[in-house]
């Protein structure tokens with residue numbers, strides 16, 4: 430939260446994710462009065478950045494939420510989905526409580542609460558400065574992370590200061606990568622006096638994204654040769670669209686056979702529609718691809734089917750030919766992916782392809798760690814399918830690019846505040862930046878305040 434000239438502006442309003450017992454109170458109770466905020470600025474739609482907005486509104490926030498138009502659209506469907514998960518979760522706990530004679534629990538927020546956020550979104554164009562509160566001008570620039578993602582440039586002119594010099598605080602949001610499918614590259618910071626910067630992968634450089642595409646090609650080719658199916662648990666927003674794009678390119682150029690591809694997750698299907706509705710976010714390569722008009726649409730090609738209904742999803746079980754199924758959730762903990770795993774995990778012709786980091790104690794993690802047996806819906810299954818993992822598909826900057834990002838501020842920056850990463854990456858990145866001559870780096874604690 431920023432306090433500028435007596436106004437209060439919140440950057441992001443994310444959800445702590447994890448077990449209910451660990452996170453519920455932390456999400457429920459804000460350490461400030463939401464009714465006294467003047468504005469909220471949202472960098473992108475991922476739930477760890479947007480997911481507590483329904484609760485903020487429920488607790489009395491009544492101002493604008495400034496964000497890109499694509500982020501507003503994506504956040505709408507993601508918040509409704511999140512609310513649905515909260516409701517199911519509360520129902521499950523209440524049901525368990527009832528058996529023990531304990532009272533029912535409330536969801537953090539409901540679908541109705543989430544639907545009330547939409548009216549607060551105030552879409553802002555990229556690169557168009559907007560005065561948000563007196564003396565605070567905000568400009569969104571491309572972050573190259575997911576559709577609509579932005580870095581937030583905050584130009585601040587303090588009331589009554591003797592020298593009316595503007596100060597610039599640069600908030601990185603989540604920093605994407607160069608050459609990700611569909612999206613423009615991240616804009617490097619310029620003229621920043623202070624920077625709040627993410628450091629998720631501050632301790633490791635990423636592989637070239639092309640290596641990940643090479644691995645994807647190899648996995649599909651050998652599975653199809655065995656007559657098997659490739660089952661991919663993937664996050665519905667971002668990763669699914671990247672995979673669809675990569676598979677389309679590989680098929681188009683004949684590098685993989687033209688087998689059917691199914692995207693089987695209602696959220697992923699809706700998110701893909703929103704991607705297509707925002708061509709203003711696409712990079713030049715994708716724009717050209719659309720202009721050539723050789724294809725039905727971006728994120729749509731002849732072999733690709735988006736399945737919406739449960740019946741369509743179930744019908745896939747009966748089909749025997751090689752195919753690729755991309756389904757949510759990304760860590761295989763819930764959603765339709767679990768049905769596909771049940772139906773395919775015991776056949777050695779198939780491949781389960783893990784394409785992102787898997788949190789401890791999730792089904793995805795147990796698969797990635799090559800457990801021989803796993804539990805799904807309370808039943809034990811032998812893992813006879815091949816399990817393959819592809820790294821390097823991350824939508825976050827690796828250490829190299831984080832260093833380059835910070836170095837872009839070197840001439841002007843007075844201090845960099847590292848956020849969004851665990852302690853190890855923050856320390857590793859701090860050491861790297863000090864080697865490059867950037868001395869003033871802080872890794873603030875929760876609830877710490879700083880005067881700039």
Ligand SMILES: [Zn+2]
Pocket residue numbers: 473475574603
């Ligand atoms: Zn993100």
